[in-house]
Amino acid sequence: MSIVCLQLGQCGNQIGHELFSVISDDSNGANRKKYKQCSDERFFYETSTGELVARSVLVDMEPKVISQAIAKASKSGRWRYGDKADFSQKQGSGNNWASGFCVHGPRHEEAVEDLVRMEIERCDRLAGIFTMMSVAGGTGSGVGTYITQRLRDLYPSSFILNQVTWPYEAGEVIVQNYNSVLTLSHLYQLSDAILVHENDTVHTICSRLMNIKHISISDVNKVIAHQLASVLQPAYTADSPCHYSTNPIGELLTSLVCHPEYKLLSLCNIPQMSSTSLAYSVFNWPGLLKHLRQMLIASARMEEGIDWTVSAPSAVTSAGESGTNSRQKSFNLSLANLLILRGKDVSTAVTDGFRDPALYVPWLKTENSFSTWTSPVAFNGYEKSATLVSNNQSLLKPLDNIVRKAWNMFASRAYVHQYTKFGICEEDFLDSFTALEQIISSYTHL
Amino acid sequence: MSREKSVKVKEVISSLCKLLSALSVESIPTAEAFRRAKFNRKDAAVDMWSLLSGLLQRVFALDCACRDSKDQGFDVQLLFVRSALSHCGYGPPWVVGPWPPSHIEEVGSRDLLLAFGWVLSSGNLLDFLLAEKIHQLDTLSSEPLIAQGLTQLDVAAHGPGADTTVKKDQVLHALQWQYGKLRLQWKSLLSAQEEKSKYTHRVISNISPSAVCQPHITGSHHSNTTSTALDKELERIQALNGILEAYLDWKLHEPLFWCWMDSVIDSSLADAPEEEPVDWPPGERSVRVRCPHGDETRRTVRQLDKMLLRLKTELRARRIEQSTLTLPSQGRRQGASWLSESQRMEVERKVSGYLEGLRLTNTSAITSRGFLPCLQDPQPTKPPHRFHTGEPGLAMTAGKLQASTALNELREREAVLQWQLERLRQNMRVEMQRQASTMEGIVLIPPLKR
Numbered sequence: 004m005s006i007v008c009l010q011l012g013q014c015g016n017q018i019g020h021e022l023f024s025v026i027s028d029d030s031n032g033a034n035r036k037k038y039k040q041c042s043d044e045r046f047f048y049e050t051s052t053g054e055l056v057a058r059s060v061l062v063d064m065e066p067k068v069i070s071q072a073i074a075k076a077s078k079s080g081r082w083r084y085g086d087k088a089d090f091s092q093k094q095g096s097g098n099n100w101a102s103g104f105c106v107h108g109p110r111h112e113e114a115v116e117d118l119v120r121m122e123i124e125r126c127d128r129l130a131g132i133f134t135m136m137s138v139a140g141g142t143g144s145g146v147g148t149y150i151t152q153r154l155r156d157l158y159p160s161s162f163i164l165n166q167v168t169w170p171y172e173a174g175e176v177i178v179q180n181y182n183s184v185l186t187l188s189h190l191y192q193l194s195d196a197i198l199v200h201e202n203d204t205v206h207t208i209c210s211r212l213m214n215i216k217h218i219s220i221s222d223v224n225k226v227i228a229h230q231l232a233s234v235l236q237p238a239y240t241a242d243s244p245c246h247y248s249t250n251p252i253g254e255l256l257t258s259l260v261c262h263p264e265y266k267l268l269s270l271c272n273i274p275q276m277s278s279t280s281l282a283y284s285v286f287n288w289p290g291l292l293k294h295l296r297q298m299l300i301a302s303a304r305m306e307e308g309i310d311w312t313v314s315a316p317s318a319v320t321s322a323g324e325s326g327t328n329s330r331q332k333s334f335n336l337s338l339a340n341l342l343i344l345r346g347k348d349v350s351t352a353v354t355d356g357f358r359d360p361a362l363y364v365p366w367l368k369t370e371n372s373f374s375t376w377t378s379p380v381a382f383n384g385y386e387k388s389a390t391l392v393s394n395n396q397s398l399l400k401p402l403d404n405i406v407r408k409a410w411n412m413f414a415s416r417a418y419v420h421q422y423t424k425f426g427i428c429e430e431d432f433l434d435s436f437t438a439l440e441q442i443i444s445s446y447t448h449l
Numbered sequence: 450m451s452r453e454k455s456v457k458v459k460e461v462i463s464s465l466c467k468l469l470s471a472l473s474v475e476s477i478p479t480a481e482a483f484r485r486a487k488f489n490r491k492d493a494a495v496d497m498w499s500l501l502s503g504l505l506q507r508v509f510a511l512d513c514a515c516r517d518s519k520d521q522g523f524d525v526q527l528l529f530v531r532s533a534l535s536h537c538g539y540g541p542p543w544v545v546g547p548w549p550p551s552h553i554e555e556v557g558s559r560d561l562l563l564a565f566g567w568v569l570s571s572g573n574l575l576d577f578l579l580a581e582k583i584h585q586l587d588t589l590s591s592e593p594l595i596a597q598g599l600t601q602l603d604v605a606a607h608g609p610g611a612d613t614t615v616k617k618d619q620v621l622h623a624l625q626w627q628y629g630k631l632r633l634q635w636k637s638l639l640s641a642q643e644e645k646s647k648y649t650h651r652v653i654s655n656i657s658p659s660a661v662c663q664p665h666i667t668g669s670h671h672s673n674t675t676s677t678a679l680d681k682e683l684e685r686i687q688a689l690n691g692i693l694e695a696y697l698d699w700k701l702h703e704p705l706f707w708c709w710m711d712s713v714i715d716s717s718l719a720d721a722p723e724e725e726p727v728d729w730p731p732g733e734r735s736v737r738v739r740c741p742h743g744d745e746t747r748r749t750v751r752q753l754d755k756m757l758l759r760l761k762t763e764l765r766a767r768r769i770e771q772s773t774l775t776l777p778s779q780g781r782r783q784g785a786s787w788l789s790e791s792q793r794m795e796v797e798r799k800v801s802g803y804l805e806g807l808r809l810t811n812t813s814a815i816t817s818r819g820f821l822p823c824l825q826d827p828q829p830t831k832p833p834h835r836f837h838t839g840e841p842g843l844a845m846t847a848g849k850l851q852a853s854t855a856l857n858e859l860r861e862r863e864a865v866l867q868w869q870l871e872r873l874r875q876n877m878r879v880e881m882q883r884q885a886s887t888m889e890g891i892v893l894i895p896p897l898k899r
Contacts, residue, residue, distance in 0.1 A: 128641065250640070256633050371630075
C-alpha cells in the first residue's frame with residue numbers, strides 16, 4: 004500500500020521535499036518499529052542496496068528548484084529521490100496558467116505520464132495519487148491541472164487527492180487570481196478532493212505561534228509539510244482498528260468528501276510552536292480538543308485569537324426553525340470532519356465535543372459526518388498532537404475573495420489577451436467563474 | 450501479397466462483427482457475406498439486410514415503439530430502415546426515391562453495405578453503443594448525477610413554496626452522499642483486489658510457473674466453493690472485458706476497414722454508368738451522392754503528399770547543411786537551435802503560401818477557363834440541376850457574356866495575379882536573405898522604405 008506523490012512547479016517541489024523530510028524524521032524517532040515500517044512502505048521504496056527512495060515524481064519547467072530538492076534529499080543520508088523521477092525544462096511557464104495548460108502540459112505529457120506510471124507500477128497497491136502544487140503560478144497550476152486531467156483519464160478508479168496552496172492575498176503575481184480561478188474550477192471536476200493551504204494563514208502561524216522573526220518560504224513550507232504529514236502518517240482507523248490503515252487516502256475521502264458538490268478540505272492542527280518553547284510545555288487532551296473544537300466552529304486557523312463567543316446553535320432552535328437564519332453569522336457549519344490524534348494516551352481522549360449534531364448539516368447522520376484516527380506514536384517531536392481535516396464553510400471567504408478579485412480584473416478584460424494567445428478563450432474564463440460561483444453557492448446554502 | 454491482404458480484410462471484418470455482437474446487435478452475418486456484398490451478389494442481400502435493420506433497430510430502439518422486427522413484414526421493416534437512413538442523412542435512390550423496392554433483392558447487397566458503412570461512420574455510433582453497454586455493466590464507475598433536473602421536477606410537482614421540497618432536497622443530498630461513499634468504497638475494494646491478485650500471481654509464479662499459464666483450470670476448481678454472487682460478478686467482469694477487448698481490436702483494425710469500404714465505393718462507382726436508370730426525375734438525381742471530383746481530390750492529395758515530402762527532404766538537407774556550417778565554426782549549440790527554429794518558421798510560411806496558392810489556382814482555374822469558351826463557342830446550355838457533375842459554369846444567359854460579370858471576373862483575376870506577384874516577390878526576398886546569411890562577413894541592409 005503506497006502513495007505516489009507528484010510535486011508540481013516551484014511550490015509543489017518545495018513542499019514535497021519538506022513533506023518527505025518531515026516523514027523521514029518522524030519515522031526515525033524512538034520506539035516506532037511498526038510505524039516506521041508502515042510509513043516507509045507508504046512513501047518510499049527500498050533499492051537493492053537498502054537505500055530509501057521517495058515514491059515521488061518531480062515536475063517543473065525550470066531546473067533550479069528540482070535540482071535543489073534532489074541535492075538536499077541525498078544530503079540527508081536517510082532518503083533520496085529516484086534517479087529518473089524528475090522532469091524539468093529550461094524555460095518556465097511565466098506565471099501563466101494558459102501557457103502551462105495549453106503548451107507545456109500537452110508538450111510534455113508523455114514524459115510525465117511515463118514517470119508516474121513507473122512509480123505506480125512499483126507499488127503493490129496504489130493507495131492514491133497525491134499531488135502538491137500552488138494555484139497562483141504557471142507551472143504548478145497550469146501543467147498540474149493538465150497532468151491531473153491526464154491522470155484522471157489514465158487511472159479512472161484510483162484516488163487523486165490534490166493539495167493546493169493559495170497565494171497571499173496581497174499578491175505575488177498580478178494574475179494569481181486568474182490562475183487560481185482556472186485551476187480550482189478544473190480541479191474540482193477531476194480531483195476526488197482538494198486540500199487547501201492558504202499562505203496567509205500559514206504565515207500568521209509562523210509569526211504568532213512559531214515566533215519566527217524573518218519568515219522565509221521554507222518556514223511556511225515546513226508548517227504545511229508538518230500538517231500534511233500529520234494526516235498522511237500511519238494511523239489506526241475505524242476500518243482497521245488494530246493495524247495501521249492500508250487505505251489512508253481512500254478512508255480519508257470516504258469520511259469527508261462523498262458528495263461530488265463538496266470537495267474542499269481545510270486543515271488545522273494543534274499544538275504548533277517553536278521547538279524551544281515546546282520543551283517547556285505540557286498538554287492534555289481535553290484542553291487540546293476544546294481549543295480545536297472552538298477553532299472549528301469559529302473558523303479560526305490557529306489556537307491564538309480564537310473567538311470564544313461563537314457557539315453552535317442550540318438543538319431547540321435549530322429543530323424549530325429550519326435553515327440559516329437561526330444560525331449565527333460567524334458559526335462555521337461542517338459537512339464532515341476527520342480528527343486525527345497522535346501521541347501519548349490517545350485512548351483517553353474524549354471526542355464527544357465533535358459528535359454534536361448541531362455542528363453538522365442536518366441531512367447527514369453524525370456517524371457519517373465524524374470519524375477519528377489515532378496513533379499512539381508521538382508525532383514530529385510533539386508529545387500530543389491533534390489534526391482536524393474538515394469539509395466545512397471556512398474556505399468560503401477566501402474563495403469568494405479570489406473569485407471577486409479575478410472577476411473585477413476580468414470585467415475590464417485586463418491581461419486576458421495573455422491567456423487567449425495560448426488558446427484559453429473568454430468562454431473558458433466564464434465557465435470557470437460559473438463553476439466557482441456554483442461551489443460558493445453550494446457551500447453557502449449548506 | 451493480395452492473398453495476404455484479403456486475409457487481413459477478413460480479419461478486420463470479423464473483428465467488427467465480434468464487436469457488434471458484443472454490443473448486442475442482432476443477426477450478424479459472416480465476413481464472407483461482406484465480401485460477396487462488395488461484388489453485389491444477390492445471395493448476400495438477405496444477410497446484409499438483416500444486419501442493417503438489426504443495427505438500426507438497436508440504435509433507434511429507444512425512439513421507436515416497433516420492437517420485434519422479426520415478426521414484422523418486410524414492408525414495415527423497409528419503412529423503418531428507409532426512414533432511419535434518411536434520418537441519418539443517407540440519400541440514395543432506394544431510400545429517398547418515390548418508388549420503394551418491393552423486395553430485398555431489388556436493393557442490391559452492395560447498396561446495403563454502403564448504407565451500413567454510412568451508418569457506421571456517422572457520429573461515433575459504436576462509441577455511443579459501447580458507452581451505453583458499459584454503463585449497463587459497470588454502474589459504479591460513473592459519477593452520480595447531480596440531478597438538477599430531479600429537484601426541479603420536485604419543485605414542479607409540489608409547487609415552489611412547499612415544505613416538502615426542502616425535505617426532499619435533503620433526502621436527495623443524503624442519498625448522493627451515500628452513493629458517493631459507496632463509490633469510494635468500491636474504488637478502495639478495487640485497489641485491494643488488485644493488490645491481492647498481484648500477490649496471488651507472485652505466489653503462484655513462485656510455486657509453479659506452469660500454473661500461471663492455466664488460469665482457467667484453477668478458476669473452475671474454485672468456482673465450486675465460491676458463492677453464486679461472485680460467479681455472477683465474474684461473469685459480468687468477463688463480459689465487460691470481452692466488449693472492451695473487441696472494441697480495442699476493432700479500433701486497431703478500423704483504418705483498414707475504411708480502406709476496404711473505399712474499395713467498395715470504387716467498385717460501385719465503376720459499375721455505376723451502365724446501371725444508371727434513365728427515368729429518375731431530375732430532382733432526385735441531384736441527391737445521388739456521386740463523386741466526379743473523387744479523382745481530382747485524390748490527385749490533389751497526392752500532390753500535397755509529394756509537396757510535403759519535398760519540403761521535408763529540403764528541410765533535412767538544409768538542417769544538415771546548417772549544422773555542418775555552424776558547428777565547426779562557432780560551436781554554439783544555441784545558435785543551431787535558433788536557426789532551426791527560424792527555418793521551421795520559414796518552412797511553415799512556405800507551406801501556407803503553397804496551400805493558399807493551391808486554393809487560389811483551383812478557384813482561379815475555374816474562372817479563367819470559365820469565360821474563354823463562352824466567347825468563342827456558346828455551348829448548348831446544360832440542365833441546371835446537373836451541377837453535381839462539377840464545373841460550375843459561369844453565369845450565362847443564352848450563351849452570352851454579360852459585361853458586368855466579365856468585369857467582376859477580370860477584377861478578381863487581377864487580384865489573384867497581384868497576390869501571386871506579391872508572393873513571388875516575398876519568396877525571392879526570403880531566398881535572398883537566406884543566401885546572404887550563409888555568406889559570412891557580409892551584411893545586407895534592406896533599402897529604406899519610401
